[in-house]
Amino acid sequence: MFLAIKEIKHEKLRYGLIIGMVMLISYLVYVLSGLATGLAAQNTQAIDSWDLKSIALNKDANVSLTQSLINTEQSRNLDLSSKESYVGQTPVVVKLADHKSVSTQFIGIENDSDIYQRIKLTEGHKVRNSNEIVADDSLKNSGYELGDEVKLSSSSDKFKLVGFTKNAKLNIAPVLYGELTTWRSLRSLPATFKASGVVSTDPNFKTHDDNLAVYSLKKFTVKLPGYNAQNLTFTFMIAFLIIISMIVIAIFLYILTIQKLPNYGVLRAQGIPARTLIINTLTQALLIVAIGIIFGAVLTFITMKLLPAAVPIALDYASLAGVTGGMLLTGVIGSLIPIHLIRKVDPIQLIQ
Numbered sequence: 001m002f003l004a005i006k007e008i009k010h011e012k013l014r015y016g017l018i019i020g021m022v023m024l025i026s027y028l029v030y031v032l033s034g035l036a037t038g039l040a041a042q043n044t045q046a047i048d049s050w051d052l053k054s055i056a057l058n059k060d061a062n063v064s065l066t067q068s069l070i071n072t073e074q075s076r077n078l079d080l081s082s083k084e085s086y087v088g089q090t091p092v093v094v095k096l097a098d099h100k101s102v103s104t105q106f107i108g109i110e111n112d113s114d115i116y117q118r119i120k121l122t123e124g125h126k127v128r129n130s131n132e133i134v135a136d137d138s139l140k141n142s143g144y145e146l147g148d149e150v151k152l153s154s155s156s157d158k159f160k161l162v163g164f165t166k167n168a169k170l171n172i173a174p175v176l177y178g179e180l181t182t183w184r185s186l187r188s189l190p191a192t193f194k195a196s197g198v199v200s201t202d203p204n205f206k207t208h209d210d211n212l213a214v215y216s217l218k219k220f221t222v223k224l225p226g227y228n229a230q231n232l233t234f235t236f237m238i239a240f241l242i243i244i245s246m247i248v249i250a251i252f253l254y255i256l257t258i259q260k261l262p263n264y265g266v267l268r269a270q271g272i273p274a275r276t277l278i279i280n281t282l283t284q285a286l287l288i289v290a291i292g293i294i295f296g297a298v299l300t301f302i303t304m305k306l307l308p309a310a311v312p313i314a315l316d317y318a319s320l321a322g323v324t325g326g327m328l329l330t331g332v333i334g335s336l337i338p339i340h341l342i343r344k345v346d347p348i349q350l351i352q
Contacts, residue, residue: 014256015288018249018252018288018292019288019291019292019295020292021248021252021292022245022249022288022289022291022292022293022296022327022331023291023292023293023295023296023299024296025241025244025245025248025292025296025327026245026292026293026295026296026297026327027295027296027299027300027303028241029238029241029242029245029296029323029327030296030297030300030315030320030323031300031303031313032234032237032238032241033234033238033315033316033319033320033323034300034304034313034314034315035234035311035312035313036230036231036234036235036238037313037314037315037316037319038311038312038313038314039172039230039234039312040227040230040231041167041169041312041314042169042172042312043169043170043171043172043221043224043226043227043230044170044221044224044227045167045168045169045170046105046107046168046169046170046175047170047199047217047220047221049118049119049120049167049168050085050114050115050118050199050201051118051201052199052200052201052217052220053200053201053202053203053205053216053217054199054200054202054203054204054205054214054215054216054217055197055198055199055200055214055215055217055220056070056078056197056198056199056200056205056207056212056213056214056215057196057197057212057213057215058070058197058211058212058213059210059211059212059213060211062223063215063219063220063223064223065087065089065196065197065220066089066090066091066196068196068197069189069193069195069196070086070193070194070195070196070197070198070212071192071193071194072191072192072193072194073192074194074209074211074212075194075195077207077208077209078198078207078208078209078212079208080198081202082114083114083200083201083202083205084114084198084199084200084202084205085109085110085113085114085115085116085198085199085200086109086110086113086180086194086195086197086198087107087108087109087115087195087196087197087198087199088106088107088108088109088180088183088184088187088195088196089105089106089107089108089170089183089196089197090105090106090108090183090186090187090196091103091104091105091106091173092104092105092106092152092153092176092186093152093153094135094139094144094150094151094152094176095150095151095152095153096144096148096149096150096151099142099143099144099148100142100143102139102142102144102174103173104135104136104139104173104174104175104176105170105171105173105174105175105176106133106152106175106176106178106182106183106186107170107175107176107177107178107183108178108179108180108181108182108183108184108195108196109177109178109179109180110179110180111126111127111128111179114201115199119134119165119168119177120165120166121134121163121164121165122137122164122165122166123146123163123164124146124161124162124163124164125162125163126162126163126177127162127163127177127178127179128162129179130178130179130181130182130185131157131158131159131160131182132159132160132162132178133150133152133159133160133161133162133176133177133178133182134161134162134163134164134165134176134177134178135161135163135164135165135168135174135175135176135177136164136165136166136167136168136169136174136175136176137164137165137166137167137168138169138174138309138310139161139164139174140164141309141310144161145161146161146162146163146164147160147161147162148160148161149161152176152186153186155185155186157185159178159182165177171224171225171226172312180194180195183195183196203216238323242323242326242327242330243330245327245330245331245334246330246331246333246334247334248334249285249288249289249330249331249334249335250333250334250335250337250338253281253284253285253334253335253337253338254337254338256338257281257338258338274343278339278343281335281338281339282332282335282336282339284335285331285332285334285335286328286331286332286335288331289327289328289330289331290328293324293327293328
């Protein structure tokens with residue numbers, strides 16, 4: 001450890017450049033991890049707030065709440081408890097004069113349902129009749145305020161914005177909460193249709209209708225449009241960056257080891273065992289990577305403070321710990337490559 005620190009202090013510029021390279025790679029990895037977490041959260045924020053464990057949908061809806069329909073006859077066969085809630089989903093566009101139109105997901109619920117009780121407001125009050133809606137806070141960024149009377153898609157009716165709630169997004173779109181009757185109206189459905197599906201906080205929820213299928217939260221989430229492809233894309237990008245960092249660290253350490261072979265020859269001639277020099281190389285690699293990661297993490301937190309609220313970035317500390325461990329491990333693996341040079345050092349040949 002002492003020899004590794006002494007060497008880094010003596011060659012400040014050389015090791016500073018390597019640390020800077022590791023810092024930039026770790027910074028990019030952390031930012032990508034934050035974006036992946038933020039985008040994934042915006043796909044599921046609303047259903048996460050419902051504490052959803054299972055969902056019943058029409059079996060022909062391809063595990064899609066938007067495409068599913070449950071009619072009133074099917075609803076009569078459902079024995080629902082306080083843990084279950086009827087839900088209707090449809091995409092709508094919020095429109096108001098002199099305001100930017102916003103694509104949203106309308107969620108129709110019943111006022112005595114479990115979901116209704118779980119909605120946490122930041123402003124205003126909850127929905128009390130069919131002409132009222134509660135919206136995600138992000139609509140404020142487009143200038144929408146409490147009391148605004150907005151139009152939804154092609155509907156001629158006006159709906160009063162009576163409340164705002166935090167972290168209510170679905171499929172990366174803000175959620176509007178309203179009544180199930182409003183959902184039927186927006187989809188031009190007759191009263192013979194009850195909802196899009198039934199959500200439950202009970203993982204063992206079952207139905208007795210052959211036309212309905214119950215799915216776990218995991219299966220439902222994976223089937224959200226673009227969710228799985230988006231997460232896999234970010235995962236591969238992060239994995240490739242970590243591999244690239246290992247290769248770059250290995251190349252730098254290999255070059256440095258070649259340059260220091262005469263010095264190692266002298267040290268070996270003085271009786272210092274190869275084991276000590278190998279441990280020094282490993283320690284040096286860990287120090288370089290650790291310092292670079294620390295600077296990269298600091299830069300990431302500064303970036304998060306400066307980014308606008310519209311950028312979906314969030315940190316999941318469990319995944320960040322895994323990424324950090326992966327980068328430290330790649331640093332160790334990269335340092336193993338030049339070790340065989342140290343083991344083969346011939347003091348007499350190098351000194352001559």
